[in-house]
Amino acid sequence: xxxxxxxxxNTVNDYVDFIGAPRQHPHINVVDLSGLQSIxxxxxxxxxxxxxxxxxxxxxxxxxINRSSEGGGTxxxxxxxxxxxxxxxxxxxxxxxxxxxxxxLILDTPLGDASATSTIWATSTRTP
Numbered sequence: 348x349x350x351x352x353x354x355x356x357n358t359v360n361d362y363v364d365f366i367g368a369p370r371q372h373p374h375i376n377v378v379d380l381s382g383l384q385s386i387x388x389x390x391x392x393x394x395x396x397x398x399x400x401x402x403x404x405x406x407x408x409x410x411x412i413n414r415s416s417e418g419g420g421t422x423x424x425x426x427x428x429x430x431x432x433x434x435x436x437x438x439x440x441x442x443x444x445x446x447x448x449x450x451x452l453i454l455d456t457p458l459g460d461a462s463a464t465s466t467i468w469a470t471s472t473r474t475p
Contacts, residue, residue, distance in 0.1 A: 353390045353430070359447045362391070374449040385438035390430060396450060397425035401443040 356362045359376050363369070366386045368378040380386070381402075401421040425431055427450055453459035 353392050355392050355394070357394045359395055359449055362395070362447060365389070374452045376447045378445040378447070380441040380443050380445055385440050388437050388439065390432035393425045393429045393431065394427050396427070396448050398446040399423040399425075399443065400445075401441060403442050
């Protein structure tokens with residue numbers, strides 16, 4: 348069985364550069380995934396927040412130990428400390444949107460306080 352390398356995502360631009368999307372800001376980025384050729388298969392250890400909104404996928408995505416459904420209508424949430432990845436194929440074509448932001452962006456704000464105790468980041472995926 349092939350061993351998957353874990354990619355540490357320490358900053359928003361770490362992931363943006365990895366997938367080949369344009370940089371917008373060092374602390375926040377919105378990516379239209381349909382504009383990318385493909386995303387390399389990887390396991391990612393996040394140190395940032397992410398919200399993935401998929402219209403469709405041709406691969407199985409995982410979040411920590413949970414697998415998300417293939418196909419459209421999937422939301423995947425990632426917080427610092429989460430491990431996510433693309434499980435099959437070498438590259439995957441995703442359609443949807445990805446929001447990435449640095450934890451310092453919400454530090455000492457009501458959103459940051461709520462995020463620290465919220466379970467939405469722990470529930471990881473939502474499919475219809």
